[in-house]
Amino acid sequence: MLKVKSVHTYYGNIHALKGVSLHVRPGETVALIGANGAGKSTIVNTICGQIKPLKGRIEFQGQPIEGLAPEEIVRRGIALVPEGRQIFATLTVESNLEMGGFVHRNNHRQVREDMTRMYDRFPILRQRSRQLAGTLSGGEQQMLAISRALMSRPQLLVLDEPSMGLAPLIVREIFSIIEELRREGRTILLIEQNARAALQIADRGYVLETGKVVLQGEGNTLLEHREVQRAYLGKGAGQIVDA
């Protein structure tokens, strides 16, 4: 469904992605893990059109999408739950959802239905529908951000660090939501620092280190991989024989 081929991206003069390739197949949950600064968010921003890749290709459902404007990419069916949630804090919860369905704005009925569906999924949002989104708690904001992304009826849902800045208990809740989405058969690209939680629910995973994929494979097998720890804690965590 999504194919990223040898993408190189620069942030100013930082070579942030050094030839990253990855793909997501329909119905799959793919986790992208790595420490801070490994380039996870850069990948997301590149896929979602906020940064143009210097080299390489990105294909979505067979169509090249690199270099398209973010709003066009949303229209093509990729929805992002951005890092730090990025909800519209000064808009009501309901308006946030409505904005999520912006690409379907002419189909009023569908937007209403989807909104009802989101409220059914997250009853807490229904309770808060008239509140300003900025007044929600972190976990509720994350739910709102996820719902907002789902409102565009995406073929691919990209979640960027959904656990960031949330308390462990809430993190568990968020991951159970993602798990649920996965079971519904949605295609998900999950970017996480929280490797364990992410790999537990992912079909496949990629481990990113300094802008490169150093490991990829099935979620549960990566989970026990020492190299994963190494990616987070540095060389000491897995001394290599010839090092």
Next chain:
Amino acid sequence: MTEHTLAMDILQYTISGLTVGVIYAMVALGYNIIYNVTEIINFAQGEFVMLGGLFAAFFVGTFGMPIHFAFFSAVFTTACVGLIMERFVIRRARNTGVLSLIIITIAISIMLKGSAMLWWGKDPYSLPPFSSGGPIMIGGAALQPQALWIFGVSALVVLLLTLFFRRSVYGKAMLACADNPGAARMVGIPVRQMVLLSFILSAAIGAAAGVVITPISMMEYDRGAMLGLKGFGAAVLGGLGQFFGALVAGAILGLAESFCAGYLSSGYKDAVALVLLLLALFFKPEGIFGSGEAAKLKKF
């Protein structure tokens, strides 16, 4: 002076203060709309008001249009000016930095002013009031029927704006752009078009204000700067980006001005609004109704 006339005076000043205050508020709305979406302060905002008034006078005077029709034509024409300004100048200069943007909008403002002078000359133009009839006397104070029109039109504008931003998808999308342009793009909102829309909208609102005050105060080519400055005062005082705040702040400015003119010196009435603006900038740049928290995060 007796108590009676003092009360009458106060009433009179209040009425005329509110009348101009509402106009300032409408200019402030224009600032707010553009600022909301782009974080740009459009120094040419006042010129939209001037253009509105002069276009209307032109349509009435030259084409003999009925006043109501001229109103809409003037609003439409000015909106086109806003469109051209955004599309051909601002959009190209978006990334040049704050200093350049300030200078560019100032440049546009003096170009508009210069063009207006060339076109209409330096004479003030007037418009017939929207409805005929003498002033209405209320408790000894005179109320021009046109003032009612001013209140009416601004009430309508505020109402429509409120509806637009509360109800319509595009209005909310504009708010979303203001709130978080990055996230707005990520949900598929075409931010550029929203910016364009904001310029069109604020030009239209400015023009509407210009048309409705022209019957009372006339309009000439160089009124824009002062109206713009005072409108900005109202916008800052009310909290940049706050529609309701702008309305209240506009009224405060208008009243302050009117009472100053009445009791101190009419020459300094313009300065009063500016002093209030400076005080607001120095001591409460987030405005009366703006939240301190939010203001901290914005770029000044």
Next chain:
Amino acid sequence: MDSHDFGKAILELEDITMQFGGITALQGVTYQVPPDVIQAVIGPNGAGKTTLFHCISGLLQPTSGCVRMNGHRINGLPPHRITALGIARTFQHVALFKSMTVLENVMLARHPRTHSGFLATGFRLPGMRSEEKQIRESAACFLDFVGLEDDAHLEAGTLPLGKQKILEIARALATEPRLVLLDEPAGGLNMRETEELGELIRRIREKGTTVMLVEHDMNLIMEISDRILVLHYGRHLATGTPVEIKDHPAVIEAYLGEG
């Protein structure tokens, strides 16, 4: 925690809490940095590391708590006063004066150690000439120290990122700090540049300047730092030597996430 070292610490953080609106970026962080060490601060994204640096360098005022340098309270002072007192810093996102030359960047940083004002410089009063000469000389020394002497006359903005990061360090050192805060000095550097950076940081410590750094490159951290402070959700999670930290279960947990 070694609170018994009270008198010796160059920097003391006492119960630092920092709130932005409803978000608590730092919560009751208490810590002491002894002199002449390389002190690393690590933690996952959003752990509050940069906020901590901002609180120390005066760019932010902690909501509560106290920052002391050599026993004197410094929070509440404006940043330039703190720099004059001997804390210099670099920035996570390079904040060089890009259109100034490399040398001028470092010369600027001599500011807190020099005095001439408008009148003195405008009228070229006698003391000013020798001061200007001395600024230039010592700036050149600092460039020499970090190895950028050959680039002295290039515009700072034209340097490659690696050198820009080094220049930031040179600039911080030129204020003659007793404590220098490096915010992600290795971010965006390649392997060779990172190694050279590590070398430079060691030499800074050898000069008798305490180094405090926030960094994500664990290889670098483990290699050069003497002590590590781990922050997690704005709280103090662990302290220790690299070896201790590497095997600290709470740290591994924090980095890898909940089971």
Next chain:
Amino acid sequence: MPIWEPDKECMSRDELQQFQLERLQATLNRVYRNVSFYRRRFKECDFHPENDLTELKDLQRLPFTTSLDVSDSYPYDMFAVPLREVVRVHSSSGTMTNPRVVGYTRQDLRTWSSLVARILSAGGVTQDDVIQVAFAYGLMTGGLGIHYGAERIGASVLPTSVGRTERQVKIMQDFRSTVLVSTPSYALVIADKLDEMKVDPKRLSLRYCICAGEPWTEDMRREIEERLYVKVTDNYGISEVMGPGVAGECLEQNGMHIQEDQFHAEIIDPGTGRILEPGEEGELVITTLTKEAFPVIRYRTGDLCRILTEPCPCGRTFHRIGRILRRCDDVVVIKGINIIPERIGDILEQIKGERPVYQLVAVRDGHKDQLEIRVEVTEQFFYDKMREQRTLVDGMRTKVANFIGITPRIKLVEKGSLVRQDGVVRLFVDCRNPVR
């Protein structure tokens, strides 16, 4: 027959290439960081995986890895993970150089067994089968490799290993083995044994025979099929790359599907190293895509074959390699054992202090491969006395057998009687049925 991992084995070529690219990227990044040998090699040709790999073709910029490189790194120098993460070590069969030691992490073993499961499934094996593994167990990869794969499928495994053919037959009868895994020549040995023991192969439960381990011919396949009443599939494996499971035939019997999601295969001209087109015959070069403990980059297998790209009716999209035609280097495979003829000379030299003129001949004796060493008799080697001559030959035989693991037949011949080509005796002559 069911396809073991249809989502992998039948993925579209396009998708497969994406897969390969991703895995290659991760592998190259990892070997560059973790294996000094590759780091050195990559640097020599100025290849930085992070910058220089943008498509699969870029792999061609990298140098080949040879079996010698592997033996030179004896034992662990080419491992890409710390030893404590290695859970299994195999070593390639005896050669004259250092053995080639390969390691597997837990994950590698998992991958391996599923690959074997794939080729066994392709060859007809299901969980209901009783599978008799007549491959050597031990340091070599064959036995255990098949074993774990068969277990993965859920079949009942009989780890009979190789040899004691009579007992093999007995087990085959009594345990009602349905699948035989063996070298083609040993399958025929068993067939001979059946004849000898007057066992009617039709009364056996045998249905499939999975063959691997040596070059063989279509005729041999036909013979095995006719004599054992089984369907025979060809398979290809090499320890340095993984072991059995690298490529395997499906029941269409028209070439072995390379497990392309795990291995990237190229065919090169063994002389020039030039990449050959599909269909052209050349040396098979393999790059592992996921192996953790012992990844190899562009490993020259020394096996000559061709890549077949036509789609296979079985539905698997992986490309196939044709039958292994022969070895292209001077390594000779006899009974699944790699022998370097040059080294035999070294051994012979040790015995008498002088290097004799000799020749290795591979012969097929009945259905068994045999190694024959012909040595020209010179003054020193000529002994009147039969007994002393006998001792000499025995000495040679034991010495060589100790070294290479199989017992050769030693034949002393008259001086000058070995066939010379341009005045040089060819060290190896293959007298097994030459392949077409």
Next chain:
Amino acid sequence: MNRKDWLLFLGVGLFIGVFPLVVLQFKAVSHYVDVMIFAGIFSLVCLGLSMLMGFAGQISMAQAAFFGIGAYASGILTSRFGLNPWAAMPVGVALSASVAWLIGIPTLRLKGHYLAMATLGFGVIVHIILGEEVEWTGGPSGLVDIPGLSLFGRPVTNDVHWYYLVWGIVFLALVFCLHVIHSRVGRALRAIHEEETAAEAMGVPTARFKLQVFVLSAVFAAVAGSLYTHYVTCLNPGSFNLMWSIRFLLMVMVGGMRSLWGAIMGTVLLTFVGNEWLQVFADFEVLIYGAILLVVAMFFPGGLVSLVPRWPGPRKDPIPAASDGGS
């Protein structure tokens, strides 16, 4: 000051020096001396503005106000109180500086749009005051009977003398500014412009420096205002309105914000454009100013100096041989 500045100095000095001698030969252009006197006066304002805006990065739309404060202080003190112009000038400068100081403390905390609006508002207020305080300023009808300047006991009446006086002062100011920008203070100002936070973190008291340079610009404007007063000997508020602030801005921008030479160049150019050549288009003037401003801001943000090919060779400040160690 470096080699480039010295060369420019010589060149420009020579040009300015011989300008009247040449121009006066031709009757048709002999009044150019008069124009150049205005250009010199405005150059002083623009030097200050260039320091403030080009170097320290702080926009000001109030320069005309400081110009006016200096002018009116001088005018009122000399015409109403009979003070010697040379004594009135420092008073005007001090007044202007104090106003700048007072208004600068709160104003310079603002940035960008707010700073522009605040200075603009202040400028308008000053303009209103000049127009309203009829008792002092004469209101809209202006102030007359202002004495001219005398030097060494002799009134300066000759245009050429005025010319050299004004340009002499301009050159003194220029030298002062050049010294400042090539020094500790200048570096601090440029640093504030580029990365205020970093400058603060490097020990630069940014607020103080911004305020000081603001005051400096007000001082320059006030000196210019005083000279202007005594040259034209009559004042009216129209010379100090918003449009003039914009003109000063434009002069600096056209020449090149980041160069003192550019400021002078732009001033001379625009003074000629405004006083001479645009007279033909009288009514188009405002429009043309707007157009120039727009074009410069959008397409030549570096001004005219950025179009001049770069001075040959990189600037080489002598770099002393470094000794070991830090300092």
